[in-house]
Amino acid sequence: MDKLLTTEQVAERLNVHVNTVLRFIKDGKLPAARVGKEYRIKERVLLAFIGDGPAPHTGALVIAVANQKGGATKTTTSVNLAASLGKEGKKTLLVDLDPQGGCAVSLGLDTSELNLTIYDVLVKRDLDISKIIMETDYRFELAPSNIDLAGAEVELMQILSREGILKRRMESIRNSYDYIIIDCPPSLGILTVNALTAADTVLIPVACEYMALRGLKMLFDTISNVRAATNPNLNITGILATKYDARTLNSREILEYLQALCKRENIRMFEPVVNSSVRFIESPRYAKPLVNMHPELDGAKAYQLVAQEIING
Numbered sequence: 001m002d003k004l005l006t007t008e009q010v011a012e013r014l015n016v017h018v019n020t021v022l023r024f025i026k027d028g029k030l031p032a033a034r035v036g037k038e039y040r041i042k043e044r045v046l047l048a049f050i051g052d053g054p055a056p057h058t059g060a061l062v063i064a065v066a067n068q069k070g071g072a073t074k075t076t077t078s079v080n081l082a083a084s085l086g087k088e089g090k091k092t093l094l095v096d097l098d099p100q101g102g103c104a105v106s107l108g109l110d111t112s113e114l115n116l117t118i119y120d121v122l123v124k125r126d127l128d129i130s131k132i133i134m135e136t137d138y139r140f141e142l143a144p145s146n147i148d149l150a151g152a153e154v155e156l157m158q159i160l161s162r163e164g165i166l167k168r169r170m171e172s173i174r175n176s177y178d179y180i181i182i183d184c185p186p187s188l189g190i191l192t193v194n195a196l197t198a199a200d201t202v203l204i205p206v207a208c209e210y211m212a213l214r215g216l217k218m219l220f221d222t223i224s225n226v227r228a229a230t231n232p233n234l235n236i237t238g239i240l241a242t243k244y245d246a247r248t249l250n251s252r253e254i255l256e257y258l259q260a261l262c263k264r265e266n267i268r269m270f271e272p273v274v275n276s277s278v279r280f281i282e283s284p285r286y287a288k289p290l291v292n293m294h295p296e297l298d299g300a301k302a303y304q305l306v307a308q309e310i311i312n313g
């Protein structure tokens with residue numbers, strides 16, 4: 001873990017008044033995390049600020065979970081990954097960017113009663129994203145969505161440089177988390193493009209079932225387009241095979257295809273494969289991520305291993 005410094009400690013090292021440090025922070029020159037009324041600065045960040053260390057990756061690693069195919073297990077993956085990272089002690093935010101509001105629903109929250117959601121953050125200039133963030137019972141926080149977000153596609157079309165809105169709105173909280181997971185909607189529209197623009201990296205879940213590979217090329221094309229237009233540093237974290245059923249030829253063939261694709265394109269294929277299990281279908285009914293409800297099950301273990309692979313880089 002990176003050592004965290006107080007503003008006083010930083011002032012001492014820089015040999016300046018503490019107010020000067022606060023000004024550096026306010027001006028965005030020195031990235032810092034807010035802890036209550038105070039700030040904490042990562043030692044690594046300070047060294048880079050002084051020019052004495054590698055350029056830091058400041059703030060949260062932002063991971064978009066994307067695949068425009070409905071049922072590709074984006075929401076299941078996002079929720080279980082957020083919960084797994086939380087269990088590892090990582091400060092994690094899950095951003096629901098799907099108008100279906102699946103993240104909140106699978107945690108037992110009634111989204112129709114939410115006054116403010118990610119939709120308001122996207123379309124209202126003055127609303128800080130921290131205002132919509134809620135605690136969950138599973139050691140991660142949630143920026144929920146509901147059906148209001150369906151209107152955002154149209155409303156965002158009116159706004160200039162609309163691809164970067166989510167990125168800009170997340171700027172103020174980025175330093176407060178270790179990981180931000182974005183659950184994308186089942187389309188390659190402006191919402192997914194916003195997620196890919198805001199993200200450092202994309203995780204692509206692929207359900208090993210009929211027609212799973214359809215559209216994968218279009219997703220890769222979209223990632224290339226986003227790299228060319230708005231986010232040249234966008235990485236691919238990897239492909240995660242899910243709903244795998246070794247008894248079916250179809251599942252085995254899809255897994256083989258994905259493994260070959262990853263080898264050819266030099267993309268990471270996550271070692272753990274998430275098996276098909278009815279427990280995943282049941283878990284939203286109990287309003288609990290599977291990794292919290294049944295951590296001992298194969299599928300839950302797989303997500304926890306994926307989280308560890310992500311933490312280890």
Ligand SMILES: Nc1ncnc2c1ncn2[C@@H]1O[C@H](COP(=O)(O)OP(=O)(O)O)[C@@H](O)[C@H]1O
Nearest residue numbers: 070071072073074075076243275276277280281
């Ligand atoms: N490993 C799995 N085995 C069986 N069913 C799964 C698995 N993972 C997810 N599911 C189920 O598949 C359906 C689609 O998953 P979901 O995460 O909602 O996909 P998406 O968000 O991509 O549309 C849900 O009913 C979910 O419970």
Ligand SMILES: [Mg+2]
Nearest residue numbers: 074075098102
């Ligand atoms: Mg979903």
